[in-house]
Amino acid sequence: MVQRYLGGIITASPTEPSVNFRNGAASGVWTLDEQLSFSKAEDWPTEGVLPPTAFFMGGESSSARVNSIDKIVITSAGNATDFGNLTSTLDRASAIGGATRCITAGGFTGSSYATAISFKLFSSSGNMSSFGSLVDGYTTYRGVGFGNTTRGIIAGGLDSGTPVNVMQFVTIASEGNSTDFGNLTGSISEASGCSNSTRGICAGGNQAGTQNIIQFVTIASAGNATDFGDTTVNKGSMPGATASTTRAVIGGGSIDVIDFITIASAGNATDFGDLSCQRTGLTAAGSTTRAVFGGGVNQSGSTGKTNIMEFVTIASLGNTTDFGDLSVVREAPCGASNAHGGLV
Numbered sequence: 627m628v629q630r631y632l633g634g635i636i637t638a639s640p641t642e643p644s645v646n647f648r649n650g651a652a653s654g655v656w657t658l659d660e661q662l663s664f665s666k667a668e669d670w671p672t673e674g675v676l677p678p679t680a681f682f683m684g685g686e687s688s689s690a691r692v693n694s695i696d697k698i699v700i701t702s703a704g705n706a707t708d709f710g711n712l713t714s715t716l717d718r719a720s721a722i723g724g725a726t727r728c729i730t731a732g733g734f735t736g737s738s739y740a741t742a743i744s745f746k747l748f749s750s751s752g753n754m755s756s757f758g759s760l761v762d763g764y765t766t767y768r769g770v771g772f773g774n775t776t777r778g779i780i781a782g783g784l785d786s787g788t789p790v791n792v793m794q795f796v797t798i799a800s801e802g803n804s805t806d807f808g809n810l811t812g813s814i815s816e817a818s819g820c821s822n823s824t825r826g827i828c829a830g831g832n833q834a835g836t837q838n839i840i841q842f843v844t845i846a847s848a849g850n851a852t853d854f855g856d857t858t859v860n861k862g863s864m865p866g867a868t869a870s871t872t873r874a875v876i877g878g879g880s881i882d883v884i885d886f887i888t889i890a891s892a893g894n895a896t897d898f899g900d901l902s903c904q905r906t907g908l909t910a911a912g913s914t915t916r917a918v919f920g921g922g923v924n925q926s927g928s929t930g931k932t933n934i935m936e937f938v939t940i941a942s943l944g945n946t947t948d949f950g951d952l953s954v955v956r957e958a959p960c961g962a963s964n965a966h967g968g969l970v
Contacts, residue, residue, distance in 0.1 A: 678965035685956030732766030739765030770819030836862025866910030
């Protein structure tokens with residue numbers, strides 16, 4: 627006896643759509659009622675709904691700084707693909723991911739410190755466009771970025787080589803110069819940043835030596851940072867950090883240790899697991915479920931600058947798993963996504 631299954635497919639094992647991303651699959655012949663049912667469950671591929679996407683941008687390759695933007699889909703392990711260029715060759719910039727826009731700020735071109743803020747859409751390949759300039763001509767280099775759906779914050783770093791405690795913010799949807807937000811607890815560079823929708827976190831960094839400081843701000847309210855607690859070990863030299871709605875993970879920074887904190891509850895970090903090697907100058911980007919660490923310098927052996935990407939499931943303690951490779955080796959790239967915990 628022949629039995630009809632969903633999509634008009636005569637088979638005992640139909641392939642049904644399971645995501646509403648625009649690149650999702652829905653092969654088969656479907657009735658309107660079936661399509662409506664999947665749409666109500668947010669399982670029907672829909673134009674305009676992007677998959678969780680991350681960019682790894684700029685950095686210093688084996689021989690020179692680069693301006694390329696690598697793209698990954700966070701849910702699908704594999705090598706990065708070229709998606710456009712920064713406005714100039716740049717390393718150690720700050721990056722912020724909004725729901726539709728990626729923003730970069732500051733950095734070093736190889737000959738000068740940058741004051742520019744740039745942006746591009748996660749949905750379209752192509753180059754960055756001008757957004758504005760950092761407040762009062764600050765040339766933030768080795769600073770951090772984090773934000774939510776409306777506001778992005780750039781914190782700390784070096785201004786023409788001098789560590790600063792300045793925080794500044796932009797409204798992600800509106801091009802323009804940054805505005806003063808407040809101050810960190812001290813002048814610090816080479817830290818890591820991440821956020822949920824309420825709180826922004828700055829962790830580790832260098833302040834007359836590597837630091838274990840964690841501090842936080844309430845993104846919606848301009849003001850100074852407040853002490854949160856300490857990382858399990860000092861984390862200088864650009865660790866990578868990203869967050870779900872509840873948990874932040876902070877990996878590397880001269881070591882292979884990954885820490886985590888519960889963002890809503892101030893206190894010291896707890897050990898999460900390990901990276902595949904001791905790394906400095908890496909970055910991280912993620913979704914609400916997965917953190918991807920990329921680039922940096924392998925301090926465990928003689929391999930030097932690396933193109934490694936590796937990931938963890940944020941809700942589950944453990945060591946990283948290989949994700950794929952960046953298009954080139956990248957020391958001190960910046961990373962951002964359209965799906966992190968600050969956007970929910």
